[in-house]
Amino acid sequence: MAQYEVTLAGFGGQGIMTAGQLLAYSGMAEGRKVVWLPSYGPEMRGGTAYCTVVVSPDRIGSPIINNPTCCCVFNRPSFDKFAPRVRPGGLLLVNSSLIDVESDRTDITQLLVPANDMAMKAGNPKAANIVILGALIGASEVLSYKVVEKTMKEKLGGKKDLLPSNIKLLREGYNLARKELGKKEKV
Amino acid sequence: MAKILMKGNEAIAEAAIKAGCVNYFCYPITPQNEVGEYMARRLPEVGGAFLQGESEVAVGNMLFGAASTGQRVFTTSSSPGISLMQESISYMAGAHLPVVIVNIMRGGPGLGGILPAQSDYFQATKGGGHGDYRLLVLAPSTIQEAVDLMMLSFHLAEKYRNPVMIIGDGMIGQMMEPVEFPEHHEEPELPSNDLWAITGAKGREPRVIKSLFLDPKLLDDNSWNLYDKYARMEREEIRFESYRIKPKNKILIVSYGTMARICQTAIDELEKDGVSVGLFRPITLFPFPSKQIAKEAKKKNIENVLVIEMSTAQMKEDVDLAVLGAKPVKFYGETGGLVPSPDAVKEQIMKLIKNPNDELKRR
Amino acid sequence: MNEDARTLFSRPESLNEVVTHYCPGCTHGVIHRLVAEVLDELGVRENTVGVAPVGCSVFIYKYLGTDFLEAPHGRAPALATGFKRLRPDMMVFTYQGDGDLASIGMGEIVHAANRGEKITTIFVNNAVYGMTGGQMAPTTMPGQVTTTSPGGRNVNDTGYPIRVAELLSALVTPNYIERVAVHTPQHIIKAKQAIRKAFTYQKEGRCFSLVEVLSTCPTNWGKTTEESLDWVESRMVPYFPLGCYKDPETAEVPDGAV
């Protein structure tokens, strides 16, 4: 697969950075080149936080990506900022639990994921990021589901009690994307 | 050893430990705080000295004291903090002490901002403090290169008994990339630090590590000794990378650090469109690869040398000096935390290709 | 509107009508308000210059309606000195965190106090470096976990927290120095009185004045707002006793000084 770029954006505390890191770790586990670049500084306190992950078969040049292949937006300010930036032909994942608008762009694939509601229902309210990560994998096929699940087990293994529900939510996010986009294989 | 995904700041910290440096002094400043936080956890494990000083002025001078023992020591900071260390850096250079200082640069002058910039080029490469001295300055463009240069820097500091500075913009500190640490770290043999370090005057004449020479002849000697070291660095330490440099190129880009990576992406994309542009990336900023740049710039087809930096044309002065008017040297840059995108770089290159006489300057 | 309606509480004129960037539960905002009220009451807003520190309160100039200078980290008392020496008719105050004042800026504050500069310092002690993400400060409590003291502050290695009010009170120069807190309404009232006194002494051209305010940093303490307020009372107040440490009214010049 060619170079794939994902920007994840939301409030500080929504697990944006963690989701991005899981993606980067997974890319590495599949033998790709990866870069994870966060926004940093006081804006992370309460304001918007975002990170960009680049996964590529080749040496990665610029870590700065203005028009990523995919944007995952977790709140309204991030939607406003990043929805217009998705590269034509790219993918926009919208956390529809917290964002009540949709992009009117017709040159991208848009997927609404009620990530907070799904996480809440699973009794794991902080795991909206995991749902979105699952949906991202399901929709983009940038990495295999298996690798991401394995990475999550390794990296989030410390929170043992939450792991089963994290895995469930990753799968639910994945399957939701498959269903919505009419793709066959589910997990 | 397997590759691990690490933040630049943490990779720099671990690289120092792997190179046998377990002594670290620091003062908090964004965007390099992760180094100190990592060292606060790691150094007690490996039995080194970790101390958060009361200021960068103090930290620089703690380095001075620590380096005098002959052991390896380093610090990291960011632009305003590095300014405060200039006193100690000048004294350490004058006293021929090997230390390593990392500057994860943010925008200036003054309090400036906290986002990535390359605005401390002059400060790093022209000495920075008072007196006739220079630092050996290294500029990584990837986290792996930051690790490699960090591990090399202690050896270079000792080889020349001179402070070495590594400069990276905020992205080098904050970014995560896979890195690999060598299984065994080997360095060329050097004379023992015990030959000059302060160890107690048992069985030898007492030693003084100092930079005061009231006799002008002695001070003159000291300054020329320093000068000779820098001349030797120019002979032995110049490092750079050439990327897609070909005889048919009309433009030679000169850029360093993360900015050079961004240029690479632009160049790769232009290459796909059939436009061929070469990149010269200095890795040592002092000594500066002037001769090498001049050689490339003088090639027949080159119409323009284009310097691209996240500053208002600081390195451009050194490129001007290298090229000495043989070819026009143009500049493009953004600063203050703005980072030129590959698209912006492409646009500037295309402008120059269409109108070789264009003056590019700013965003 | 009811004829008897009276305004009991409103925004001080010296406090700008903007949303601050402070974290929920941070008491920097309370302290800003107290300063604003005092500036209003003394009627000095238009004749005052504040000197902003480097720390979370670097943006204080957005929140208070006076002129401001932005100092390098820790140097606010030096800027204030320079300004005040040339404009003794104006009110000059610094607003500084504990990293700013008690670490990098220790030299400047000691000498400004010792010279008896006719300036006022509001010193916000929240036991941590806030802006840079929770590193150890000189005022960090023994055993307190911070990002650069992951095992808790070890006093054998880093000494005990600096008591700034006590330290500066040891200077002979007759200054006004008081420590207050803002974790309960009663404490806020007392804090206001101290801040008012500090500015009043300056207005009268009498002395250097410093009010140390025990403040919260829920974000970097890893506590809720309530827990943070409790922590001020249970951990900080016993070590940093509240009260007036020095007052020119009662200051004594020791034997041998004259």
Ligand SMILES: Cc1ncc(C[n+]2csc(CCOP(=O)(O)OP(=O)(O)O)c2C)c(N)n1
């Ligand atoms: C010379 C210099 N060193 C370091 C910094 C980074 N820095 C910014 S704010 C700060 C400390 C803030 O802590 P404190 O004074 O306790 O204030 P708080 O944020 O807790 O209110 C530091 C070290 C800087 N700006 N300049």
Ligand code: SF4
């Ligand atoms: S980091 Fe701490 S001091 Fe700074 S605004 Fe937040 S709570 Fe207040």
